[in-house]
Amino acid sequence: MTDFGKLKDRDAGSLARAAAARALADAAVESTLVQMIFFSNACAGRLIGQEMIRGQVMLGSSGLEGIPLINVENACASGSSALFLAWLAVASGQCDIALAVGAEKLAVVDKKRTFEALMGGVDVSRIDELRAKLGLGESEDRAHSLFMDVYAAMATSYMGRTGATKRDFALVSAKNHCNGALNPHAQYRHEVSVDEVLASRQISGPLTLLMCAPIGDGAAAAVVCSRSAVRSCRRDLVQVRGFGLATGREDANASPVEKAARVAYEQSGIGPEEIDVIELHDATAPAELIIYEELGLCGPGEGPRLLASGATALGGRVPVNPSGGLLSKGHPIGATGIAQIVELVEQLRHQAGRRQVENAQIALAENAGGYLHPHPAAAAVTILSR
Numbered sequence: 439m440t441d442f443g444k445l446k447d448r449d450a451g452s453l454a455r456a457a458a459a460r461a462l463a464d465a466a467v468e469s470t471l472v473q474m475i476f477f478s479n480a481c482a483g484r485l486i487g488q489e490m491i492r493g494q495v496m497l498g499s500s501g502l503e504g505i506p507l508i509n510v511e512n513a514c515a516s517g518s519s520a521l522f523l524a525w526l527a528v529a530s531g532q533c534d535i536a537l538a539v540g541a542e543k544l545a546v547v548d549k550k551r552t553f554e555a556l557m558g559g560v561d562v563s564r565i566d567e568l569r570a571k572l573g574l575g576e577s578e579d580r581a582h583s584l585f586m587d588v589y590a591a592m593a594t595s596y597m598g599r600t601g602a603t604k605r606d607f608a609l610v611s612a613k614n615h616c617n618g619a620l621n622p623h624a625q626y627r628h629e630v631s632v633d634e635v636l637a638s639r640q641i642s643g644p645l646t647l648l649m650c651a652p653i654g655d656g657a658a659a660a661v662v663c664s665r666s667a668v669r670s671c672r673r674d675l676v677q678v679r680g681f682g683l684a685t686g687r688e689d690a691n692a693s694p695v696e697k698a699a700r701v702a703y704e705q706s707g708i709g710p711e712e713i714d715v716i717e718l719h720d721a722t723a724p725a726e727l728i729i730y731e732e733l734g735l736c737g738p739g740e741g742p743r744l745l746a747s748g749a750t751a752l753g754g755r756v757p758v759n760p761s762g763g764l765l766s767k768g769h770p771i772g773a774t775g776i777a778q779i780v781e782l783v784e785q786l787r788h789q790a791g792r793r794q795v796e797n798a799q800i801a802l803a804e805n806a807g808g809y810l811h812p813h814p815a816a817a818a819v820t821i822l823s824r
Contacts, residue, residue, distance in 0.1 A: 439780045442656035442768035443625040444545040450482060450772075451496035453657035454541035457773070458500055461537065461659035466672040469501040472661075473533035478510045478520035478540035479772040480807075484555035485546060496541060513559040514721065514807025516540060517658065517775030518818035522683050524662040534667035540777075541657035542770035552653055553583045559808040559815070560584065571811055582641055585721070586650055588809050590643030593724035595812075597644065600739040602727060604644050606746075608635035610723035611649050611765050613751055618762020620793040623777075625654045625768030635723075649723040651764035658776035660783075676783045679800075680706030680821040686813040694817035695732040695806055702819040703734075708800060710734035713756055713821075715785050715795040717778035718804040720763040729804055730758070733819070752793060760785065760793045775805035775818060786824050799824050 439460070440453050454477070462469055477493025488495060493507045512519040517540035524536035544552050560568055565584075572591045596602055612632045618624040630648055638647040662678070663671050682701030684694035703709055710733055718733070720726040727741030735756060736744040744750060750758040761767045761781040764774065782801035784790045801822045808815025 439623055439658035439773065439777045440656050441623050442770060442777070443654050445655040446545070448655060450479065450541045450543040450655070450657070451498070453543070453655065454496040454539055455500040457541065457657035457659040458497060458502060458537065458539050461661050464672070465661035465663070467535060467661055467663070467670060471535050471670060472502060472505055472537045474524070474527050474536040475502060475505050475507040476510050476520040476523045476536065476538045477507055478516040478538070478776065479542060480511055480513060480516050481542060481544060481552070481555040481771060484558065485543065485551060493539070497539065502537070512807060512816045514719065514769070514771050515775060515805050515816040515818050516772045516807065517777070518803070518805035518820065519683065519775070519816065521660055521662070521776055521779060521820070522681055522818060524660070525678055525681055528662050528664050534664045535670070536662045537659060538662065538776055539657065539659040540773040540775065542772040543655045544653045544770055545655050549653065556583045556585060561810070568811060585809065586642045586645060589722040589725060590641070590645045592728065593644050593722065596724055596728055600742065602724070602742045604636060605632065606727065606742040607644065607649050607723040608632040609745055610720065610726045611635045613745075614720060614759050614763040614765045617752060617760050617793055618766025620791065621762050621767060624762045624766050625652055626762070626766045645722055649765070651721045651769040654768040654770050656768060656770040656773045656777070658773040658780050660776050660779050674787050676786050676822050676824060678820065679708060679823050680704070682819045684817050686808070686810045686815045686817070688810045690813060693732055693813045695729060695804060695814065695819070698817045698819040699733050699804070702802070702821045706821045708821055713800055713802045714798040715760060715782065715801045716756060716758045716804070717761060717763070717781050718758060719774075719806045720759060720765050721769060723765060726758065726763070733802070733804060752795065757795045760790065760795055771807070775803070778803040778805060779820065779822070782822055786822060
């Protein structure tokens with residue numbers, strides 16, 4: 439992956455090419471051996487007008503020209519969806535080596551343009567209806583993404599049914615910023631205290647600024663190879679054991695995260711109690727607590743207790759977001775899901791430096807995006823092992 443942050447001197451193409459080159463070098467694979475590319479980007483169409491052939495354009499002059507390429511857009515789950523297709527292409531025998539690349543440039547001078555682009559993650563024909571369900575006015579002009587209002591409504595509901603507090607949410611943010619301070623690629627590389635999180639500017643409902651993932655830029659890439667192609671790659675490989683992809687439905691009982699997790703667990707034969715390290719989609723701090731429960735790390739309503747026990751901190755039973763998560767590492771949408779995999783591969787290779795999870799052997803990534811009330815529109819869960 440590249441550094442994440444507000445990278446004023448970089449465009450999405452330069453970031454994508456850098457991440458792809460690093461992934462190929464890490465895998466010891468020549469670009470000429472790549473047989474398929476899956477390219478993830480969510481917002482370039484709205485922000486720079488580049489539609490339809492984003493990957494072909496952004497990977498131009500990279501040595502990857504002419505290789506079959508499919509562009510992937512699936513809201514904040516775009517990166518994981520591209521990786522899923524790369525895995526599927528290899529697992530099905532269509533190719534032996536595939537490359538998943540995700541890149542996003544969200545930091546522009548006028549933030550409202552970014553927020554407007556993110557609105558595409560909901561049904562735009564029913565935005566007024568969604569606002570009404572969230573208790574918002576039909577045409578409120580907010581200086582933040584509509585998704586922060588969505589997450590605020592989810593957080594309020596979670597507080598009502600579990601007794602969770604704003605301080606619990608602040609504990610999540612403080613934990614992840616502590617981890618991000620150890621990650622040289624993170625957008626925010628400094629620790630924050632619980633009190634600082636609580637005192638930061640209110641964004642929506644119970645959410646403060648430091649409980650929300652920042653706008654930023656970055657890219658990430660991963661090489662997926664078949665068993666027969668292992669001879670062409672480096673030796674300390676990480677295996678994809680299970681991969682669940684699910685689509686949300688309005689008013690469905692089970693969330694797509696739960697559905698995707700069920701598929702990944704069944705496919706891998708691995709249960710939540712066996713996971714050593716997790717990267718999950720903490721676009722806001724309360725989302726992490728909700729996802730603990732959706733992944734089966736604890737029972738319904740027990741997310742705050744699991745957090746308070748220290749189990750999800752570095753040194754705990756199952757550290758969550760050692761990279762810093764989206765809250766600290768950043769959230770350039772098209773790159774996010776693949777960057778989670780980069781972190782977990784480093785963890786499983788025991789190359790994560792000061793944020794290394796001891797004896798990590800099995801890892802899980804959860805990435806979700808879009809919104810179909812009351813759940814995400816898309817979700818992916820990946821299980822990896824040495």
